[in-house]
Amino acid sequence: MIKDQQTYTILIIEDNPGDRLLVDTYLEESVLVPRITGVESYREAANLLEKRSDFDIILLDLSLPDMSGEELIKAVIDIAGNIPVVVLTGYSDVEFSRKSVKLGIADYLLKDDLTSSILYKSVIYSIERKKVFNQLEDSEKRYKDLFQLSPIPKWVYDLQNLKFLDANQAAVMTYGYSYEEFRQMSVKDLIPDEDLDMLKDTIQKVKETDKSTPRFSGEFRHRKKNGDIIVAETSSNYLEFDGKPARMMLANDITFKKKYVEAIEVQNAKLKDIAWIQSHVVRAPLARLMGLVNLLAEDEVTTEEKQTYTKLIMDSATELDTIIRDITEKTEQIDIKEI
């Protein structure tokens, strides 16, 4: 038999020296480098696992001097973390073996039936399966984190009755409702009464939207728990949640941004107003002044006329001065920091 070249770090929890020897022998037959550590009680195992977590697998005998049976399985699963646990027992009890698998052990082997190849297969299979399982758990956690830890409020609602099925921390923070309160509410509870018709229209459109395309729903007014109204920019995506058609929605609070834009629009209007004054009011006396200067340059102008024109030029200049002061004053009043 060709031996497995890989190194396996194995913890055996077994108090019977004969059984321990048997397991060691079987392992050495199929694995080139088994790095075996043996302990004889639950307490020893617990102490060891507190310090070390580098085991690839744990082989567990079900009757130890300080603990046994179901209680022992639960206790070992608890301290094993991500390490797969294979149970070795002298008793054949189908019901119990099924139950122990449910508790989280990787495999259940009868000592009487044990051979080198059965043990080897079980070890390899348990290690590989646990690896895949751990990866799956990691990726599920990652996706959950993406939803839960997102700084933007997100929730999932039932497309039929609009009830919230899930809500993230940012939603809880922004809206003031606890997670449990969200679960009792529906999307309608966030919408001010006067906007409910608009919500109805939107939901209708959402239901008609192709499931595979995300939908930008636009701006909505939302009511927080404390009664404050915020403006949220929302978009959503179809998903199935616990087998029900649902939407995952993202609601970005743009209240401040909107206020800022409005303030900029007001400022813009003021600046346009100033630009208008600039072209109409300023240019009038200026054009008059230029016309008068042209006149002064003519040869046939009498001294008396010259005096009249000079006075008119001065009047226009004074008017211009007043207008410019007015513009300066108005411009100084514009301050976007007022928001």
Added chain:
Amino acid sequence: MKPEILIIDDEEVVLMLIKRLVVKTGLHNTPQLFTNGMEAITFIHEYNTKNQPFLVFLDINMPAFDGWEFLDMLNNTPLENQVNVIIITSSVNQSDKAKSKEFSEVIGYIEKPVTEEMMKEVRKIETIAPYFQ
């Protein structure tokens, strides 16, 4: 027949300046002066003798009855007489210039100040050139 010339501007000084140029360039010796569009409309209707053409130098920004209102009124009360309008404005807004093109009576658009050279060009405008030959 030489057109009757009307000058409409809310500023007396500007009326005087434009009148000087009209007289000096020989367009007319006694142009009619108005400080608002309403008076000018009344004048046109009163001098509505057959075939008498009118040439109006029109300011746009006036406090009471402004240039646009004058043009609207002219369109609403059709005359058999030929009325041509040259806008003389202190505005340098492109939107004003664009708007003026919507009126068929408007045959010229001058940004103030008007110079003697500009006024000499007026008589060469195709629509009214025959009057001054």
